[in-house]
Amino acid sequence: MSSFKNAEAGVIVDQLIKTIQKERDYLSEIDGKIGDGDHGINMNKGFTMCEKKLEGTTYNLSEGLTTLGETLLEDIGGSMGPLYGMLFDEMAQACEDADDITVDVFADMITGAVEGIQDISPAQVGDKSLIDTLVPAKEAFVEAKEAGKDFAECLDAMNEAAEKGWQSTKDLVAKIGRASRLGERSRGVLDAGATSCYFIITTIGNAAKELLA
C-alpha cells in the first residue's frame, strides 16, 4: 500500500509510549555519562502521563500525537517537555486534516517535527543533541521521496539516517544543553536526546511500515 489510514494509526503513539517505557533506564544511563542522568525518567514520566490520558479513549494518529505533544508541553518541565512537545504538536498539525497518511503527508509531518524544535531551540547539526538524529532523518526521507522512492523505502532511508545521526553524536563535543559545559570531556559518549530521538523516529518508521504492509 502507498498510504495508511489516520484513523487506524493511533497504534503508532501506543508503540512510542511502549518504547520509551522500555528504554527508560538505558536513556538515563546514557544521560548519566555527561548529563544529569534523568533523561529516561523525564521521558518516561511524560509518555506514561500521556498513556493515562489516552486510556479508555479512541484516537487516531493526529489525536494521539496531539495529546502526547500537549502532555509534554503542559505537564513536563525541563528542556524535553517543550522540545518534544513542539515536535509532536507539529507532527500532529501536519496530519490532522488528512484521512490518509501518504508519503507527502508524512514528509510534512517530519518536516514539521524539525521546525517545531527549531522554533524554540537554536541547536544545529553537530551540536550533539537530538537535532543530530532528527535533521538527517528528515532529510533522508525527503530526498528519497524526491528521488521517487515509495513510502516504505522512504521510511527505510529515514530509519537508517536516524541511526547514523544518532551514532555520529558519539564523536561530537557538546555545544548545547548541560553537557556543553564539559567541553572536550563530552566527546566519546552518545547524546541522550539523540538516543531517545532515534528510538522515536525508528519506532514511528517501523510502525508506519507495518501499517503499510
Added chain:
Amino acid sequence: MSSFKNAEAGVIVDQLIKTIQKERDYLSEIDGKIGDGDHGINMNKGFTMCEKKLEGTTYNLSEGLTTLGETLLEDIGGSMGPLYGMLFDEMAQACEDADDITVDVFADMITGAVEGIQDISPAQVGDKSLIDTLVPAKEAFVEAKEAGKDFAECLDAMNEAAEKGWQSTKDLVAKIGRASRLGERSRGVLDAGATSCYFIITTIGNAAKELLA
C-alpha cells in the same frame, strides 16, 4: 630522705606536662572508643598552655601546680578544665606553706586532690571516671602512711593502686560523662579520664620518689 624541698620540686610539674604531651594521641584514641575522641587534645592544650606560662620563670612545686590549676580552670573549657583545674589547685593549696614536702604534706595534697574533684562532680568510685583511679590511689597512700610506711613506700602503694583503679574501669559501665549514654555498650574499654589520671598520679609518684632518692 623522708622529704623533698618544695623549692626544688617544680620539676614534678615539668614531668606532668611532658607526660601529657607524650600520651596525647593515646588518650584521644581511648576517648574515641566510647567518648568523642578529644581527651588527649584537650589535655595537651591545657598542659602546653601552662608550659608556655611557666617558660622562663622559676617556680617551686606549689607555684607550678597553681599555674597548672589556674590555666586549666580559666582557659580550658569542657569537663576536664574544671575537674583537673580544681585537682591541681587543691594540691597546690595543700603545700603552698610547706618548705618541705613530707609524707604528711603529700597526704594532704592527695586528699585535697580528691576533694577538689568531689567539690564539683558527683562521680563515685565505680562510675567509670578518673575517680576510679584517684580515690583508690589516695586511699592506698593514706593507709600506707597510717600503717607507718615511709614516704617512698607510700608512693609505691599509691602508684600501684592508681594502676589497679585505672584498669578496673575496663569492666565498668559508665555512669557519668558522655559515655554514660552508652549504657552496656561502654563496658570493655578503659575510661579516658581514668587513664590520664593514672599517668598524672604515677608521674607525680615517680618524680617524687626520684626527689626522695
Added chain:
Amino acid sequence: MKKIINQPDNYIKEMLEGIYIAHKDDLTCVDGDLQVLVSKHKKEGKVGIVTGGGSGHLPLFLGYVGKGMIDGCAVGDVFQSPSVDQAIALTRDADQGAGVLYIYGNYNGDIFTFRPAADEVEMEDDIETAEVLGADDVASAGPSAPGEKSTRRGVAGIFFVYKCAGAAADKMLSLEEVKRVADKANNNVRTMGVALTPCTVPRVGKPSFEIEDDEMEIGMGIHGEPGIRRGKLEPADQIVDEMLEKIVADLPYEKGDEVAVLVNGLGATPLDEQYIVTRRINQVLEEKGISVYKYYVGEYATAIEMAGFSISLLKLDDELKEYIDHPVDTPFFKQV
C-alpha cells in the same frame, strides 16, 4: 541515597505541602496546583515579579516570595523547569495591574517555559511582561559581547536581583523602571562556587558526579555542572583567593568600589565554614580597596545536600544601596 523522604516521585509534592502548612499565613497556591506558589500579600498597582525553576535549591527560588521581594514562583521538579501552563497561571495571578517581570536563571528549560508563557499572557490577557535572566556564574562561560545573549548560567547572584527589583516594585515603580533596576543589579553581580561533594536528585537515586575524598571542584554549578578546575582540597583562604581573583577581574570590581557580598552555603557546609570564608573575603577586598557595604551569609541558593559554597559580589551605587536596605518579610528571608 541517604535521604529523609518517602517515594521519590512524591518529593516535590510533599515538600510543598509542608511549606504551605508551615507558612499558611503568607503563601498559597493557584487553582490547587501546589507548584504554582504565590504570596498572599498583594499590593494593587504594584509590578508583579515572578520566578521559577527546578527545585532542590531552597530557599531559592520560592523562598523569596513575600513582602518587599517577589510575588510568586513556578516550582519545577528537582533540577527541572516547571511547565508552560504553570508559568501562565502564575503570571495571571501575580499581575496586580502593572505588568509582570520575570526574573529567572539562564537555563534552556526555563527559557522554554517562560517565553511561551509570556507570549500567551500578553496575547490572551493583555498583561505586559518583561524578563531578566540571571547569568552571574563567571565559571560557566566567558563574558558575552555587548548586546549579545549571555551564555552564562544563573546561580546565587539572582538573590540580589530579586532583592533590588523587589524593593523597586515595592516602591511602586513602573514595569520599565523595575526591569531597569533588575538589569542593573544583574549586570553588576558576579558569582563563583566551589563544590566538595556531589548531590543526589531523588528521582535519579545516585550522586550527580564522583569526586575523590581529598578533591574539590572550583566553579561547579548548582546542579553539579562541571567547573573550571578540579584539584586537591586547599585551605579555605587559598580557595577564597582563587575565587575572588576570578570574580573581581570579571566585571571588573575596582578600587573604590562599594559592594554587597553574599556568601552562600550549598547545603552541607556548616555556617562556621561560611564565616571563615567571610573573614578571608573581607581581608582580600580590604587589600584591593573595595569596601563592603553589607554581608549576607548563609544558605541562599543550595544544591540539595552538596558541600561547598559560592561567593557573589554586587557592585553598588546609591540607588542599589537604597534597594538593598529596603525591608523584606518572606518566610525564608527577612530583613528588618
Added chain:
Amino acid sequence: MKKIINQPDNYIKEMLEGIYIAHKDDLTCVDGDLQVLVSKHKKEGKVGIVTGGGSGHLPLFLGYVGKGMIDGCAVGDVFQSPSVDQAIALTRDADQGAGVLYIYGNYNGDIFTFRPAADEVEMEDDIETAEVLGADDVASAGPSAPGEKSTRRGVAGIFFVYKCAGAAADKMLSLEEVKRVADKANNNVRTMGVALTPCTVPRVGKPSFEIEDDEMEIGMGIHGEPGIRRGKLEPADQIVDEMLEKIVADLPYEKGDEVAVLVNGLGATPLDEQYIVTRRINQVLEEKGISVYKYYVGEYATAIEMAGFSISLLKLDDELKEYIDHPVDTPFFKQV
C-alpha cells in the same frame, strides 16, 4: 576531613572573626576576647540573658544574641564548654542592672563553667543570677522524678526557652519572672532527633562515629551521642511517627493542647526534607487532636555537618503564645 577551613586550631577564632565582620552593627566582643560575644543593643534595666556552650551548633548558641532574645554568649571550642573566666566576663557585660539569667544545656562541662561564674559575680559584683538548664532530649535519659535534677541533655528545644525568656525580658519583667517563664518553656518542651551521618570535629579530624550507608540512629544527640535505636533507614513518615510517638507520650501532650513545633535540620539535611517531615508532623498531630500554633522549620541547632533532623514540641498557654509571637531581630533569627 573534607572542610573549608584553614588550621583546625584556628577554626573558632576565624569563624568568630567572620561573624563580627558580617554583623558588626549588632555584635561585639568583651575585652577583645572573641569568645565572649554580646549584643550591641543594651536596654537599661532589662534582665540580662546569657548562654554558652561548645561551638559547632550554629546558629545555636550565639545566633540568638540580639533584640528580643538573648544578650550574650560564651563561645567554647567545638563541642567544648567555654571557660569560667569567659562566663564571668560575659555576665558582667550582660548585666543591665536587673540581674542575669543563665540559660544553657544540661552538660557537665557547661555546668562546671557557669556555676562557678555565677558564684564569682554574685560575690564580687553583687549581680543577682539565676539559671535554667535545657534538658529537652527525651532520648537521652528517662524523665526525672519531681524536684530531682534532670539527667537529660539539652538540644534544639533551648531555642524555645530563649524565645520565651527573651520576650519576657524584653517586656522588662523581673529576673524572678523571666526565670519563671524560662522554666515554664523548658518544662513544656520535648525534643527528639535522628541522625543519618556523623560529623567531624575539626581538631579531632575524623568522624565522631561510624554508621552504615543504609542506617539511621534515632535519638542521637547533637554531638553524636548514641541514641535509642539504630536501624535501617526508613521512609520519612515512619521516622516521624516513631519520633512523635515518643515525644508526645513524654510530657504528655494531649488532645486539645496547642503547641509550637520546631523542625530542625542538623546540618547537611536539605530544607526540602525538613518540609516533607513538617507535612507528616502536621498529619499526625491533627490525628491526635493537638493543634499547631506556629511552625519553625530550618537549621536552628546543628551538629556541624551531620545529616538528620530533630522535632521539638512546646506546649503553649496564653502567656507563652504572647512570648512566642514577640518580635525578634538577631543576625541569625528574625521574626517580624
